[in-house]
Amino acid sequence: MTTVAVKPATMAQALTRALRDAMADDPAVHVMGEDVGALGGVFRVTDGLAAEFGEDRCTDTPLAEAGILGTAVGMAMYGLRPVVEMQFDAFAYPAFEQVVSHVAKMRNRTRGKMPLPLTIRVPYGGGIGGVEHHSDSSEAYYMATPGLHVVTPATVADAYGLLRASIASDDPVVFLEPKRLYWSKDTWNPEEPAPVEPIGRAVVRRSGRSATLITYGPSLAVCMEAAEAARAEGWDLEVVDLRSLVPFDDETACASVRRTGRAVVVHESGSFGGPGGEIAARVTERCFHHLEAPVLRVAGFDVPYPPPMLERHHLPGVDRILDAVGRLQWEAES
Amino acid sequence: MTTVAVKPATMAQALTRALRDAMADDPAVHVMGEDVGALGGVFRVTDGLAAEFGEDRCTDTPLAEAGILGTAVGMAMYGLRPVVEMQFDAFAYPAFEQVVSHVAKMRNRTRGKMPLPLTIRVPYGGGIGGVEHHSDSSEAYYMATPGLHVVTPATVADAYGLLRASIASDDPVVFLEPKRLYWSKDTWNPEEPAPVEPIGRAVVRRSGRSATLITYGPSLAVCMEAAEAARAEGWDLEVVDLRSLVPFDDETACASVRRTGRAVVVHESGSFGGPGGEIAARVTERCFHHLEAPVLRVAGFDVPYPPPMLERHHLPGVDRILDAVGRLQWEAES
Amino acid sequence: MTVMEQRGAYRPTPPPAWQPRTDPAPLLPDAEPYRVLGTKAAGQLDPELLRTLYARLVSGRRYNTQATALTKQGRLAVYPSSTGQEACEVAAALALEERDWLFPSYRDTLAVVARGVDPVEALTLLRGDWHTGYDPYEHRVAPLSTPLATQLPHAVGLAHAARLKGDDVVALAMVGDGGTSEGDFHEALNFAAVWQAPVVFLVQNNGFAISVPLAKQTAAPSLAHKAVGYGMPGRLVDGNDAAAVHEVLSDAVRRAREGGGPTLVEAVTYRVEAHTNADDATRYRGDAEVETWRRHDPVELLERELTERGLLDEERVSAAREAAEAMAADLRARMNQDAELDPMDLFAHVYAEPTPQLREQRDLLRAELAAEAETASGASEGGHR
Amino acid sequence: MTVMEQRGAYRPTPPPAWQPRTDPAPLLPDAEPYRVLGTKAAGQLDPELLRTLYARLVSGRRYNTQATALTKQGRLAVYPSSTGQEACEVAAALALEERDWLFPSYRDTLAVVARGVDPVEALTLLRGDWHTGYDPYEHRVAPLSTPLATQLPHAVGLAHAARLKGDDVVALAMVGDGGTSEGDFHEALNFAAVWQAPVVFLVQNNGFAISVPLAKQTAAPSLAHKAVGYGMPGRLVDGNDAAAVHEVLSDAVRRAREGGGPTLVEAVTYRVEAHTNADDATRYRGDAEVETWRRHDPVELLERELTERGLLDEERVSAAREAAEAMAADLRARMNQDAELDPMDLFAHVYAEPTPQLREQRDLLRAELAAEAETASGASEGGHR
Numbered sequence A, B: 001m002t003t004v005a006v007k008p009a010t011m012a013q014a015l016t017r018a019l020r021d022a023m024a025d026d027p028a029v030h031v032m033g034e035d036v037g038a039l040g041g042v043f044r045v046t047d048g049l050a051a052e053f054g055e056d057r058c059t060d061t062p063l064a065e066a067g068i069l070g071t072a073v074g075m076a077m078y079g080l081r082p083v084v085e086m087q088f089d090a091f092a093y094p095a096f097e098q099v100v101s102h103v104a105k106m107r108n109r110t111r112g113k114m115p116l117p118l119t120i121r122v123p124y125g126g127g128i129g130g131v132e133h134h135s136d137s138s139e140a141y142y143m144a145t146p147g148l149h150v151v152t153p154a155t156v157a158d159a160y161g162l163l164r165a166s167i168a169s170d171d172p173v174v175f176l177e178p179k180r181l182y183w184s185k186d187t188w189n190p191e192e193p194a195p196v197e198p199i200g201r202a203v204v205r206r207s208g209r210s211a212t213l214i215t216y217g218p219s220l221a222v223c224m225e226a227a228e229a230a231r232a233e234g235w236d237l238e239v240v241d242l243r244s245l246v247p248f249d250d251e252t253a254c255a256s257v258r259r260t261g262r263a264v265v266v267h268e269s270g271s272f273g274g275p276g277g278e279i280a281a282r283v284t285e286r287c288f289h290h291l292e293a294p295v296l297r298v299a300g301f302d303v304p305y306p307p308p309m310l311e312r313h314h315l316p317g318v319d320r321i322l323d324a325v326g327r328l329q330w331e332a333e334s
Numbered sequence C, D: 001m002t003v004m005e006q007r008g009a010y011r012p013t014p015p016p017a018w019q020p021r022t023d024p025a026p027l028l029p030d031a032e033p034y035r036v037l038g039t040k041a042a043g044q045l046d047p048e049l050l051r052t053l054y055a056r057l058v059s060g061r062r063y064n065t066q067a068t069a070l071t072k073q074g075r076l077a078v079y080p081s082s083t084g085q086e087a088c089e090v091a092a093a094l095a096l097e098e099r100d101w102l103f104p105s106y107r108d109t110l111a112v113v114a115r116g117v118d119p120v121e122a123l124t125l126l127r128g129d130w131h132t133g134y135d136p137y138e139h140r141v142a143p144l145s146t147p148l149a150t151q152l153p154h155a156v157g158l159a160h161a162a163r164l165k166g167d168d169v170v171a172l173a174m175v176g177d178g179g180t181s182e183g184d185f186h187e188a189l190n191f192a193a194v195w196q197a198p199v200v201f202l203v204q205n206n207g208f209a210i211s212v213p214l215a216k217q218t219a220a221p222s223l224a225h226k227a228v229g230y231g232m233p234g235r236l237v238d239g240n241d242a243a244a245v246h247e248v249l250s251d252a253v254r255r256a257r258e259g260g261g262p263t264l265v266e267a268v269t270y271r272v273e274a275h276t277n278a279d280d281a282t283r284y285r286g287d288a289e290v291e292t293w294r295r296h297d298p299v300e301l302l303e304r305e306l307t308e309r310g311l312l313d314e315e316r317v318s319a320a321r322e323a324a325e326a327m328a329a330d331l332r333a334r335m336n337q338d339a340e341l342d343p344m345d346l347f348a349h350v351y352a353e354p355t356p357q358l359r360e361q362r363d364l365l366r367a368e369l370a371a372e373a374e375t376a377s378g379a380s381e382g383g384h385r
C-alpha cells in the first residue's frame, strides 16, 4: 500500500499537477494572472492549463495586480474559486489594499455570509539570482493580517497536498511558493499523490534530542543540511517544518521544544518584525520552564534584499545556523 | 530654566505646531495629502498651514494614496522634504508598493546617492468609534520593512519633538499618530517646546521594581493606569515607552527588564505577527537569565478591527494587563 | 559590406498596418449632460415610471433627513448624507433587475435601501454594531465599500463570473468623483473593457471629495471622457434629473446584458449637505454655490414635471409623503432600540473554523466576561475588576 | 402644505451651468501614428539631427546585441533587449536638455546610456553586483524601475518640485504598454494634469507585456486616447521612425517647459526579441508577425532615408559602425572583469546611520567573513566552516 515513486518530479511540476487536478475536480476553480496562459507563467507552474481548460479557466489578465485580485474577489463572490498568481513577491504589493481590506475581512464583515474561497499564489524568497524586487520574503505582512491563511510548502509532496488543501479551503489562503525550490526534485508519484491533509499541521522532518530547528519553506533544506553537519559537533538536532504559518501549529512546535529544551528559528525573511519573533515569543510563552537557553533566530539581515552577487552572504546558511546552535548555552547542561 | 507650561495643549495642536515650525524653518518642507488644505485635515492637524504658507506648500492632492506618496518620492528626489498625510491607517495600503519598493529602498538602491527625506504621517489605531477600515494598527507592516524608521508618540510633548525629528531625518519615517490621543491634553508650552531629540530612544515613564510594561503610542496611558491600579495588588510596575519601533532601543528596554525580571508587552495591534512578538523575542534573547517568567503579551485580538460597539472588548485594558501581570509566575519568587 | 551593397538586399515594405481596434467617436460623451425633465422629450416618458421615481425620491429624501437626525440623537455614529443626490441613488437601484448586483460606495445606503435591503440593516455599519449589516446575497447588494473605488474591480469580477456561468446578470457599481482618482478605478474599468464584462460604472460627481473640489481632482473635460481611454462609451447625465439618470443607466444595463460590454456614466450632481454630520463644510465652500444647487433639487424637478403634466394630484403626493413618514417612523423606532450584541462574535467569523490561536483568545474573552458578570452580580469585593 | 401651495414658492431656475473645463477635441490623438521618414515632410528635417540619430541608432543596436551576448557568457544575469525599439530609446534621451530628468523603465538601459550614463553602470542592476549602478544626479537619470509604472508618479513629483523651485526642468518618463494598466499610471497622469506638471509620458507600445498581447491589455482605440481622460493631449507616433519620435517628444518637452503641462505619447513599436534572454517567445507568438516588424526596422528606415537623400556616405556609415564597435569592445572588456564587491556594503546604505540592530548584524557578518578568511588562509582544521 505504499506509494510507488515513478520518477523524480520538481516542485513546479507538483504545483502544476495540483492546479490541474483541482480544475478537473471542480469547474469553479479558475486560474488567473499575468502570463499564466500561453506562456504557462514565468515559472511554468500553469503550463498547459489554458490548453486543457480554455482561456476562460486559465486567463491572462491585464498587468495590474490590484485589478487581478480585486476581480478575483468579485468572482469568488459569485461562487467561483479563483487561484490568482502574483508573478513575484514584490509585485503582489500593489494588491495589498485588496488583500488587507477585502480578502482578509470579507467573511467577517458579512458575519460569514460572504466567504471568499480564493488562493493567492506568491512565488517568494531569494536564492535564484534575481535582481531587486524579485526576492522578497513577504510572509510577515500576511501573517499580521487576521483572516488569511498563510501556507508554504518545503517539499514536492507538500507542494501538491498543501496547494490542493488551499484551493479547497473556504477561506482565503496566501500560498507562498519558495522560488528556489521550484526546480528541487523528489521522488513523488503524481498518479498517487499523498492524501490532502487539512492545512495547519506542522511536521517533524528529523528527530533529534539536542535542540530543535523550527523552519519552513525555503529554509527547510538548509536546516536539514545543518542538522547533518551538526552531528560532527555532537549535536543531534530535531527539525520542525511548519508548513503553515497561519494557523500556527503550537502543539507540534512546542512538543519538540519541550523535548529538546533548546530552539533556533530559521528563516530567510528579515529578522526584525519577521516571523521568527512571533515564533520565538509564542514558543517561549508556552515552554519557558523547559528552555535551557533563549530561543534564537537565524534569519536574513534587516536590509533590502541584496543584489545577486551578495545574496549568499544574506541568506541563512549552514554555518550561521550552527553558530546559533553553538550559542544555546550548552555549558548550562554540562 | 524649567519650561513654563502656559496652558494645556492637545496632541493635535502639538503636531500642528511641529509642522508649522518645520515649514517656517525650512522652505523645503511641503505638506501634502487629502483635505490637508482649506479643511486642515480630517483631524485638523494641518489647520492653518495652507493659509500661512500657501497652497504650494500645503497641498490638497487628488484622492489617490499611491499617487500622493509616489509624487512625494519625486519631490524628495528633487531636494524637497515632503510630509505626507495618509487620512487613516487603512487608507495608506494603496501606497504600500511605493512604501516597500521605493520609499524604504531608494537610499540603499543608489548606494546612498539618493536618500529620501520624507515623512509619512499615519493616524492609526482605534478607540474613537470609527467604522471599519478606520482603526487599523498597521505598525507591524512597517516594522518588517528595512529602510523605514517607525516612530509613534504617546505624549503631547513627544508629538512635537518626534515629529520635528522625523521631518529633520534624512531617512523616510513612518510617523504613526495614535488617533485616540489627538484630543489628549497636557501642559505643554508651544513657545518653548522641549529640544528635539534624535529618534530611537525609549524612555522610562514610571519606575518600578516588580515588572516592566513595555508599550508605545496609544497604549501608554492604559499602562500608566494599570501601573497605578497594580499598587493595590502589591505590584510596583515600571513602564517603558518605546517612542520608536525602528530603531529599537534595546538598551532601555533590556535594562529595565534586567532590573525587574519580568515583562509584559502591551499594544493594541493584533498579537499574532504583531510588534509584541519581536519585542518579546529580542528582550528574551538578551535578558534570558534575568527572567523569572516568560515575557507575556497583551494585545488586540487577532481579528479584523471590531465595530465601534465592540471595540472595548478588543482593546487591551487595565484588567487584561493586570491579569497578564498576575500570570508572571510570582510563586517562583516567594 | 557597405550600405549601398546592403541596400540591394533591403526591401522596404510598408509599415505594419495600424488599425485602431475601436472607433473612438461613439465612445465620447456629449458636450452637455443629458437632461429630460423640462424638455420636450419628457412627454415621451412613461407616467408610471415617473410616479414611481417620485415616490422613491420623496421617500429617499425622508430617509436622508431621518438618518441625519439619528446622528444627532447618537443613534448613528456617523452618516454621509445623499441629500440632493437621491435621483442617482434611486435610479441606480431601479435600473437593475432582481438578479442583478449593486456595488455601493459608503455614501450609498439609500441606493441599498431602494434595492430592498432593510434600512436598519443598511445602517448597521454606521450605527456600529457590526460591519455589513445585511446578507449580500439576499438582495444581491455587495457590502458598502469604505475604501474608495475598491468595490469596482469586485463588480467587474462578479459580472465576468456571471457571464462565464451563462447567467445574464449585470453589475452596477457606484463611485464618487474623488474615487475616480484611485488606481482601482483605472484597473477596474480596464478589466471590464478587456473582458467586455456586463458592468455599469456610475460616477456621482457631486463636486467634492470631502473638502477637495473637482478642479483639484481632475483636469479632464468631464469624468465621462475617461471612458474612451478604456474603449467603452462614456455618458454624461444631469444627476438631479431622475428620469434622465434612469434612462441612461437603463440603456447601459441593457447594453451590458446584451453583451455590449461596460459603460461609464457620469452623473453631475451636488452634495448639498456637509460630507458627513461630523464635517464642517463652511471651511471650504460658500453658501452661494450650495444655494444654486438647492434650487436644482431632484425631488422638486420631478415634482414640477409631474405637476405641470397633471400626473400628480394631492392624493398621490400625500400617499408618497405618508409612505415616507411611515418608513421614517419605523426606522426611528427600530433604531431607537439598542442593538443586541454578543462580544463573542468577535471570533465567530474570522475563519470558517477558528484557528487554535483564536480559540485561545476566545476563551480569554469568555473568562473575562464571566468574571465581569460575576463582579456585576455579586457583592463588590474590591480588586481591580 | 400641499404641492400646489408649495409651488407658489417654487421658483425653478436653470440648472447650474455645465462647462467642460478643457476642450476635448485638441486632446485626441490622430487616427494614424505620425510618421516622417519616407514622407515629403522628411525633406524639412535638419540633416545634422538625422545623422546624429543615425549614429546613435547604430550604436544602440550594437549595444543591444552586445548586452545580449554578455548574458550568454554569463556576464549579465539577464537582459531585456530593446532591439527594434532603438528609435524610442535614443529619441527619448535626445529630446531632453541636460538639466532635464529621465525616468526609465527596466527595459530602458539604452535610453540611460544614450543620456550619458556609463554603460557598465547602467548594466550594474542586470549584472547583479548592486541595484542602481549610477549616481542618479550625475546625468539626472532616475533608477531603472523594475516595479512597473511606479516611476511615473516619481517623474510627476520631481517635475512639480522643479517648477515650484522655479527651475525650467522637464521630466520624461518611460513605460510599456503593459505598464499602462497599472493604477500608478492612472494616478501619475492625473496628478500631472491637475498640477500641470512639466512631464512627458512616453509609452512604448511594443505589442507585448511578456507574453500578453495588446488586445488582452486594453480595448482602447489607442493608448494615446487615455490622455483625454486626464485632460492632457495624447499623441500617437510610429515608434520605429526616429525622426517622428524625436519630433513629437521634442514638441511635448517644449510644451511642458513653456508651462503647457503634460503630454502622453504612445510610440507604436515592436519587441522583436524575446522578453528577456530567459524568455521563450515561441510559446506565444509566430514568426510571421516578427518578420513584418523586422522589415520595419528603425535603423534601416533611417538609413534608407539618409541614403536616398544623399546624406549618408560610406565614410559616415563606417564611422558610426566603428564608434559602435569601439563602444561594444569597451563594454565587453569592462564587463569581463569581475565586479569588485564588499559584502559589508549590505549594511552601508540602509539608513544614513545604521540602527543598533544593523550594527549587530554587521558585526556578525564581519566575524563570519574573518573566520572564513582565516579558514581559507590557514590549514584546514576540520569543523563545519
Ligand SMILES: Cc1ncc(C[n+]2csc(CCOP(=O)(O)OP(=O)(O)O)c2C)c(N)n1
Pocket (backbone or CB within 6 Å): B034, B063, B087, B091, B094, C107, C146, C147, C148, C175, C176, C177, C178, C179, C180, C206, C208, C209, C210, C271, C275
Ligand atoms: C482609499 C481611501 N482613501 C481615503 C478615504 C477617506 N475618504 C472617505 S470619503 C472621502 C471622499 C470621497 O469623495 P468622493 O469619491 O467624491 O465621494 P463622495 O464623498 O463625494 O460621495 C475620503 C477621502 C477612503 N475612504 N478610502
Ligand SMILES: Cc1ncc(C[n+]2csc(CCOP(=O)(O)OP(=O)(O)O)c2C)c(N)n1
Pocket (backbone or CB within 6 Å): A034, A063, A087, A091, A094, D107, D146, D147, D148, D175, D176, D177, D178, D179, D180, D206, D208, D209, D210, D271, D275
Ligand atoms: C508591478 C509589476 N508587476 C509585474 C512585473 C513583472 N513584469 C516584468 S516585465 C513585465 C511585462 C511588462 O510589459 P510592458 O509594460 O509592456 O513592458 P515591456 O516589457 O514590453 O517593455 C512584467 C509583467 C513587474 N516588474 N512589476
Ligand SMILES: [Mg+2]
Pocket (backbone or CB within 6 Å): C176, C177, C178, C204, C205, C206, C207, C208, C209, C210
Ligand atoms: Mg464626491
Ligand SMILES: [Mg+2]
Pocket (backbone or CB within 6 Å): D176, D177, D178, D204, D205, D206, D207, D208, D209, D210
Ligand atoms: Mg510591452
